[in-house]
Amino acid sequence: MAAGVFTKGLCGFRQPRIVAAGYSCSGPLYATATAVKTLPLQTDSTAVTDKIQNLPLEMPDFFRLSELFSLKDLFDARVHLGHKKGCRHRLMEPYLFGSRLDQDIIDLDQTMEHLQSALNFTAHIAYRGGIILFVSRRRQFGHLVESTAGDCGEYAHTRYWQGGLLTNAPIQYGPGVRLPDLIVFLSTLNNVFQQHVGVRDAAKMNIPTVGVVDSNCNPSLVTYPVPGNDDTPAAMELYCRLFKMTINRAKDKRRQMELLQGLSPAGLTPGSS
Amino acid sequence: MAASGGRTVGSFLWKCGNCCFNFNTVSSNLTCQVLSRQLCVSAVLHRKNLAAAGPEKFSEEFIKKQVEEFNIGKRHLANMMGEDPETFTQGDIDRSIAYLFPSGLFDKKAKPLMKHPDEVFPKQRAVQWGADGRPFHFLFYTGKQSYYTLMHDTFTKALAVEKHQDRLRGKGLFTQDTKQISLVGSRWLLKEELEELLVETISEHDYARFIQLMERLLSLPYCSVEEDFVQRYRRQLEIQSSKQQVQPLQYDQHGVAYSTGDGRRKTATGTVLLRDSSSGSISINGTNYVHYFPVLQDREQLMFPLHFMGVLGRFDMQCSVSGGGHSSQAGALRLAISRAMLSFLSEGQVETMRQAGLLTPDPRIKERKKPGQEGARRKFTWKKR
Numbered sequence: 001m002a003a004g005v006f007t008k009g010l011c012g013f014r015q016p017r018i019v020a021a022g023y024s025c026s027g028p029l030y031a032t033a034t035a036v037k038t039l040p041l042q043t044d045s046t047a048v049t050d051k052i053q054n055l056p057l058e059m060p061d062f063f064r065l066s067e068l069f070s071l072k073d074l075f076d077a078r079v080h081l082g083h084k085k086g087c088r089h090r091l092m093e094p095y096l097f098g099s100r101l102d103q104d105i106i107d108l109d110q111t112m113e114h115l116q117s118a119l120n121f122t123a124h125i126a127y128r129g130g131i132i133l134f135v136s137r138r139r140q141f142g143h144l145v146e147s148t149a150g151d152c153g154e155y156a157h158t159r160y161w162q163g164g165l166l167t168n169a170p171i172q173y174g175p176g177v178r179l180p181d182l183i184v185f186l187s188t189l190n191n192v193f194q195q196h197v198g199v200r201d202a203a204k205m206n207i208p209t210v211g212v213v214d215s216n217c218n219p220s221l222v223t224y225p226v227p228g229n230d231d232t233p234a235a236m237e238l239y240c241r242l243f244k245m246t247i248n249r250a251k252d253k254r255r256q257m258e259l260l261q262g263l264s265p266a267g268l269t270p271g272s273s
Numbered sequence: 274m275a276a277s278g279g280r281t282v283g284s285f286l287w288k289c290g291n292c293c294f295n296f297n298t299v300s301s302n303l304t305c306q307v308l309s310r311q312l313c314v315s316a317v318l319h320r321k322n323l324a325a326a327g328p329e330k331f332s333e334e335f336i337k338k339q340v341e342e343f344n345i346g347k348r349h350l351a352n353m354m355g356e357d358p359e360t361f362t363q364g365d366i367d368r369s370i371a372y373l374f375p376s377g378l379f380d381k382k383a384k385p386l387m388k389h390p391d392e393v394f395p396k397q398r399a400v401q402w403g404a405d406g407r408p409f410h411f412l413f414y415t416g417k418q419s420y421y422t423l424m425h426d427t428f429t430k431a432l433a434v435e436k437h438q439d440r441l442r443g444k445g446l447f448t449q450d451t452k453q454i455s456l457v458g459s460r461w462l463l464k465e466e467l468e469e470l471l472v473e474t475i476s477e478h479d480y481a482r483f484i485q486l487m488e489r490l491l492s493l494p495y496c497s498v499e500e501d502f503v504q505r506y507r508r509q510l511e512i513q514s515s516k517q518q519v520q521p522l523q524y525d526q527h528g529v530a531y532s533t534g535d536g537r538r539k540t541a542t543g544t545v546l547l548r549d550s551s552s553g554s555i556s557i558n559g560t561n562y563v564h565y566f567p568v569l570q571d572r573e574q575l576m577f578p579l580h581f582m583g584v585l586g587r588f589d590m591q592c593s594v595s596g597g598g599h600s601s602q603a604g605a606l607r608l609a610i611s612r613a614m615l616s617f618l619s620e621g622q623v624e625t626m627r628q629a630g631l632l633t634p635d636p637r638i639k640e641r642k643k644p645g646q647e648g649a650r651r652k653f654t655w656k657k658r
Contacts, residue, residue, distance in 0.1 A: 131407060133414055143428050150411045157414050159421055165414065172416060178406030180414065 052257045056127055063123040063249050066116060068242055071108055074115075077238040079228040080106045082215030092215050095227035104215040106227045118210045118224040119246045122182060125208075126154075126250035130181030133157055134243070135198050137190040141236045145186055148240040152247040155180065157198075161190075166201040185211035186239055187230040188222065195221075212239060331394050339390035346387070363388070396472055419471035420479060424486060430499045431490045438495050452497045459507040461487070466508070517623055517632065519615045532616040536608025538635055541597025543605035545590055547613040553586040557606070558593055571603035578611040578631050582622060588614075608634055 056062040074080065082088075082096065082104030097107035125132060132154040136145045142158035149156030157165075162172070169177050183202045188211045190196045195218055202209045203221045211222035212230050219225035229235040347366060351358040354369045366387050374385040386393070401418075402408040412418040412425070441447045462470070464480045475483075487506065490496055496503070522530045530549040535542065555562040555575070566572050579585045590610065594602045611631040615623055626632055640649035647653055 129405065129407075143425065143432070146412070146425055147429075153411075155408065155411050155414050157412070159415050159417075162416050165416065173413075174400070176406075178402065178408075 048261050052254075052261055053128060055257070056124060056253075061116075061120065063120065063127075063246070063253060065119045065123060065246055065249075068119070068245055069112075069115065069238075071112055073238065074108050074111060074228070077234040078232045079111060079235045079238065080108050081229045081232065082106050087216040089216055089218055091219055092213065092217065092227065095213075095219070095225075096215060106215065106229070111227050114224065114226045115228075115242075118226050119242060121208070121224055122184065122210060122243060123246045123250040125182045126152075126247040127254050129254070131155060131178060132247065133180035133183045134186060135161075135183055135196065136186040137161075137196060138187045138230070138236075139191070140233070141186065144236060144240055148244050152244050153251070154247060161197050163197070166198070166205050166207070179205060180207060183207055183209045184243060185209060185222065186236060188213055188217045189230075330397060333399060336390055336394060339394070343387075343390055350387070398472060417473055417475065417479070419473045420475050420483075423471065424483065427483075427486050427490060427502075430502060431486075431493065434490070434493050434495050434498055437498065438493065441495075449494055451494050454491065454497050454500045454503055456491070456507070458512075459504075459509050462506050462508060467506075517615065517627065519623065522616045530617070532613045534609040534611070534613030534615075536605045536610075536612060536634065538604035538608065539597050539601035539638060541594060541601040541605040543592060543594035543602060543609045545592045545606060545609040545613050547610070547617075548589040548591075549587065549617065550589040551587055552589045555590045556592070562592075566599065566603060568599060571599055574603040574607045575610070577607060578614055578626070581629060581631065582614065582618065582626070584614075584617075604635060607631070 080097070082092075085099055085102045085104065088096075088104055092104075095107055095110055097105045099105060122132065132149075132152075134145050134149045134154065134156040136142065136158050138158075145158050146156045164172055166179060169179055183198060185196060185199065188196055188199055193216070199209060199211065199221045208223040209221070210224040211217075211219070211226065212228050213219040213222060213225045214228070214230045217230075219227070228239075347361055348358040350366060350369055351361040353373075354365075356365060370385055370387050376384040378384055401410065401413055408414070410418045410422070412421045415421050438447060461484055464475065464477070467480060467483070468474055487503065490499065491503065520532060522532060524530055531546060533544060533546050535544040537543075557565040562572065562575060566575065576585065579588065592606050592609070594606055596602075597605070608631075611626060615626070615632075618626070623632075642648055645653075
């Protein structure tokens with residue numbers, strides 16, 4: 001009897017909790033209503049951001065990157081020099097022009113096209129505020145790559161690659177970390193002449209890659225391979241200079257677009273500098 | 274009686290509370306059945322894996338709150354002790370806490386503590402990226418950003434020095450004899466100190482690489498340009514001899530300089546009165562040293578400090594010694610003589626005495642006997658069966 005009295009009293013106490021639980025359970029019912037309310041307020045800013053984001057996609061070479069390099073520049077920087085015939089990778093054969101005295105020569109016409117598309121892609125990523133990670137395991141050029149990344153405001157990794165960097169990122173860095181949106185390999189091999197782990201990991205994590213592939217590299221997992229020499233200082237300095245200029249151009253363009261759109265919400269003619 | 278009654282009511286209520294709870298979960302189950310399915314999980318899964326979480330993390334607001342509480346508490350403490358809150362130092366806080374909360378515990382860390390939160394909570398890294406998710410540091414994705422930045426900066430400086438050298442070579446002004454950075458009396462930062470500086474853990478290999486790179490920078494002839502940078506990673510060595518307390522010379526009524534010293538070895542203690550009289554007579558406990566120490570080894574021990582400094586016939590010694598055996602008495606007197614001699618010597622000579630080991634008391638004592646063994650080390654005879 002007494003027990004019954006007690007339970008009733010305590011039930012009365014506890015009832016608001018059930019009601020609250022009921023509300024939390026039916027949360028989704030209210031969410032749609034709020035979403036409907038906020039949409040009309042955002043149309044202006046979203047329309048502007050959509051315009052800023054989609055405008056470069058309408059033109060093939062919005063950032064005019066073809067004027068940054070020419071075939072002669074590539075030749076002078078010795079980009080066409082590959083390794084000896086014995087080091088040749090089977091999958092690199094389509095990119096080779098031929099071989100002279102057993103040294104493979106990379107076809108610079110193909111390199112021009114690939115480099116153009118790779119730089120264009122990088123520019124678009126940088127324009128949209130993506131994180132670009134420069135990777136190279138060559139000790140000779142590590143400092144150069146890090147300085148390039150620091151100058152563009154992007155990120156570099158020219159050190160020992162810890163296994164779970166991309167695949168185990170929330171544990172290694174902390175929850176809520178943002179992974180790179182593009183990885184640029186200035187040399188796809190590591191110090192023991194095997195493919196860099198980052199190529200495979202980026203493919204696993206659906207991160208697009210741009211990579212300078214020499215005649216002893218495997219181009220299959222790289223999204224935008226650029227056949228070229230990765231051993232000569234002249235060639236590496238050329239690549240670093242090109243990537244730095246592309247990224248800076250893209251970021252400046254973005255800032256320009258935002259300023260102009262901010263000043264005049266009315267449209268802008270495409271291709272204006 | 275009443276207390277026992279209360280206890281039973283309490284336990285009764287608790288039991289009812291328990292069944293009430295069960296009742297509520299059942300009812301909430303019914304109401305939420307349409308939208309959510311309550312999973313029945315055992316208590317094992319609700320337990321957190323404490324080991325996997327790593328060291329405890331404190332948020333920035335928590336630390337800020339702790340700092341505010343500490344400052345307010347400091348002022349309250351000052352008021353309690355009747356001191357001025359404005360000029361209340363950490364030393365005053367420590368003394369007040371020791372007075373208000375006297376603790377007989379041995380371990381310092383177990384005693385009550387009131388220190389600034391920065392000293393209590395370990396330094397932690399704040400969130401490394403901004404609102405848009407972009408990390409602040411360009412080497413963030415390496416995992417060890419501070420260490421690799423340090424390596425990068427050191428290498429940049431080495432390249433700059435080499436470039437400077439090349440420019441001088443081009444002008445024809447390059448010389449090998451340039452002002453070098455003095456490394457005497459300082460040491461490189463230890464691995465623990467470097468970790469503290471970088472707020473990051475580094476491995477032995479990384480530390481070795483860092484030292485290698487710094488040495489490489491120092492090997493360049495014109496490295497004195499980067500002296501400030503290099504000195505930041507060096508620590509001054511303390512001069513051990515400066516820790517020696519040298520008693521000032523005393524003069525008796527005839528104007529003869531004298532000094533005293535005492536030393537201990539095993540269980541023997543000895544005191545010595547050195548007089549600068551150029552007679553060279555030594556008496557121990559009233560008897561001549563030759564009669565007191567018939568063994569040559571003991572007399573050699575006695576003479577060694579004087580022989581080492583080359584002042585054999587200069588001093589007149591009056592020693593008294595007790596305890597121990599003849600060897601330990603000789604050792605005790607040797608230490609006493611060395612200590613007494615310090616007042617007569619210069620700084621450099623004190624340092625040579627210290628390096629010779631004359632001023633170090635011998636810490637060896639008789640090791641205790643352990644149970645289950647015949648002596649300190651000797652075990653009982655092992656019998657196979």
